[in-house]
Amino acid sequence: MIRLDEVYKAFGSNQVLTGASLVVKKGESRVVIGGSGSGKSVILKHIVGIMKPDKGRVLIEDVDIASRSEHDLYEIRKKFGMLFQMAALFDSMSVGENVGFALTRKGTLKPAEIKEIVVEKLKLVGLMNVENLMPSELSGGMKKRVGLARAIAHEPEILLYDEPTTGLDPITADAINDLIVDLRERLKVTSVAITHDMHSSYRIGDSISMLYQGKIIATGTPDEIRNTVDPIVRQFITGSAVGPIKIEGVTHERIYSRA
Amino acid sequence: MIRLIECFGRSLISFFRNGVAVAEETGRILLFLLATLKQLVLPPFELTTIFRQMLEVGVRSVPVVMVTAIFTGMVFALQTYTGFKRFGAETLVGTVVALSMTRELGPVLTGLIVSGRAGAAMAAELGTMRVTEQIDALETLATNPVKYLVVPRFVAGLVMMPALSVCADIIGIIGGYFVTVGLYHTSSVVYWKQTWNFIESADIYNGLIKACFFGGSISIISSYKGFNTSGGAEGVGKATTGAVVLSSMTILIADYFLSSWLFG
Numbered sequence: 001m002i003r004l005d006e007v008y009k010a011f012g013s014n015q016v017l018t019g020a021s022l023v024v025k026k027g028e029s030r031v032v033i034g035g036s037g038s039g040k041s042v043i044l045k046h047i048v049g050i051m052k053p054d055k056g057r058v059l060i061e062d063v064d065i066a067s068r069s070e071h072d073l074y075e076i077r078k079k080f081g082m083l084f085q086m087a088a089l090f091d092s093m094s095v096g097e098n099v100g101f102a103l104t105r106k107g108t109l110k111p112a113e114i115k116e117i118v119v120e121k122l123k124l125v126g127l128m129n130v131e132n133l134m135p136s137e138l139s140g141g142m143k144k145r146v147g148l149a150r151a152i153a154h155e156p157e158i159l160l161y162d163e164p165t166t167g168l169d170p171i172t173a174d175a176i177n178d179l180i181v182d183l184r185e186r187l188k189v190t191s192v193a194i195t196h197d198m199h200s201s202y203r204i205g206d207s208i209s210m211l212y213q214g215k216i217i218a219t220g221t222p223d224e225i226r227n228t229v230d231p232i233v234r235q236f237i238t239g240s241a242v243g244p245i246k247i248e249g250v251t252h253e254r255i256y257s258r259a
Numbered sequence: 260m261i262r263l264i265e266c267f268g269r270s271l272i273s274f275f276r277n278g279v280a281v282a283e284e285t286g287r288i289l290l291f292l293l294a295t296l297k298q299l300v301l302p303p304f305e306l307t308t309i310f311r312q313m314l315e316v317g318v319r320s321v322p323v324v325m326v327t328a329i330f331t332g333m334v335f336a337l338q339t340y341t342g343f344k345r346f347g348a349e350t351l352v353g354t355v356v357a358l359s360m361t362r363e364l365g366p367v368l369t370g371l372i373v374s375g376r377a378g379a380a381m382a383a384e385l386g387t388m389r390v391t392e393q394i395d396a397l398e399t400l401a402t403n404p405v406k407y408l409v410v411p412r413f414v415a416g417l418v419m420m421p422a423l424s425v426c427a428d429i430i431g432i433i434g435g436y437f438v439t440v441g442l443y444h445t446s447s448v449v450y451w452k453q454t455w456n457f458i459e460s461a462d463i464y465n466g467l468i469k470a471c472f473f474g475g476s477i478s479i480i481s482s483y484k485g486f487n488t489s490g491g492a493e494g495v496g497k498a499t500t501g502a503v504v505l506s507s508m509t510i511l512i513a514d515y516f517l518s519s520w521l522f523g
Contacts, residue, residue: 045395049398050395050398050399070403074401074402074403075401077398077399077400080399084392084395085392086392088391088392088393088396089393090388091393101400102401105401105402107303160399
């Protein structure tokens with residue numbers, strides 16, 4: 001289980017999280033939605049322990065990771081796999097080396113065994129004969145798939161997705177959504193995805209939470225969120241510039257005048 | 260008068276603010292060095308990546324260090340010969356070139372070249388890895404980025420800078436030989452005799468201690484700048500420039516204090 005208790009985080013004078021609380025049960029697929037710069041990525045980085053809260057607790061299987069030593073933290077991180085927004089593949093390594101990275105670091109498997117697992121995981125994400133390519137030779141969609149293969153290669157218990165469909169064309173984005181749903185069903189992992197793509201949220205989430213002004217303001221099933229009467233959530237899911245959520249420097253009069 | 264006092268006050272505040280910022284940055288770099296030293300002694304040891312970095316920092320810097328050293332030795336011999344000839348001391352050119360190369364020019368020029376070449380590459384590579392979240396990805400894959408990325412660069416700097424410095428010393432002395440013997444027709448025997456008679460082993464190993472210090476400084480400063488990059492391509496550019504400027508300044512300032520300690 002993943003649990004965030006009243007987490008606060010500021011960068012300088014910019015208070016990003018102001019008491020964010022979230023509970024994700026084992027095996028659940030949770031999507032966190034929110035506007036750009038609302039702190040969604042910060043939530044993911046707290047879950048994986050890259051960032052520590054200024055105040056509050058982050059519990060993974062009832063272990064408060066903020067209070068653990070660096071060594072323990074690296075052990076806990078072995079439970080995680082993470083897909084980054086721009087895939088974050090290591091430029092200097094081939095696709096095969098990227099996917100097999102965690103297994104190579106573990107040092108318990110022979111190179112031939114690692115190669116076998118790499119081929120299997122790449123096949124799982126729909127890629128074949130790409131092990132020897134370099135990341136610079138891949139398209140955006142392929143990079144995300146390789147990133148996904150790398151995230152699942154060491155068979156983690158928890159998968160984190162940072163904007164899995166951002167920057168992809170609608171068809172590739174849908175293929176990535178299919179892949180995430182497929183992986184969820186096959187691997188039975190707990191997952192947390194952050195996105196502002198509502199189509200993707202409804203497809204991949206068992207439940208959806210909305211982050212607004214540093215707090216989780218609503219949580220529900222995709223149907224509950226779709227039919228919500230909360231004006232903030234409503235404005236976000238319908239993608240309207242008119243409503244309680246204000247965008248800095250943009251007024252709806254300007255939007256109307258453009259239309 | 261009031262404006263003058265205001266202006267003086269502002270300058271004073273700005274001076275102290277800059278002083279505090281420099282002290283903060285120095286403190287952060289020292290903490291980064293401590294984190295690196297801690298990871299350096301803890302297993303597992305990243306031998307493959309260390310060798311890769313030694314190749315990058317050392318072997319790939321050889322051509323540019325050689326060219327710099329040979330021309331430095333040549334111009335040094337040329338200037339020394341024409342100057343010393345005025346009071347009939349041209350036989351001492353070999354001694355002056357050898358002492359200057361081993362004690363000063365070898366380590367310092369190699370340091371400046373390595374900071375411009377390998378240091379800039381380190382800052383740019385690590386900076387790009389930071390802004391494209393590759394360093395975060397390493398952490399999520401349970402790999403300590405300081406151990407995996409910084410320790411190999413630090414070891415490569417410590418080991419390869421003295422090695423490059425030795426090459427620069429030898430090539431610089433050979434450059435001096437070309438000019439003194441080839442151009443000014445001084446006796447070859449005299450050149451080598453004067454070189455070996457006055458040079459002491461302390462000249463060489465103290466020069467290498469300086470080179471070792473410069474190598475470690477370049478790696479730590481450049482890695483620190485790369486690790487703390489933010490703001491996309493512009494940030495990577497700033498980190499790279501900052502790494503070269505700070506490494507070069509550190510080399511030149513530390514050179515004085517190290518020289519006065521080692522040779523003083």
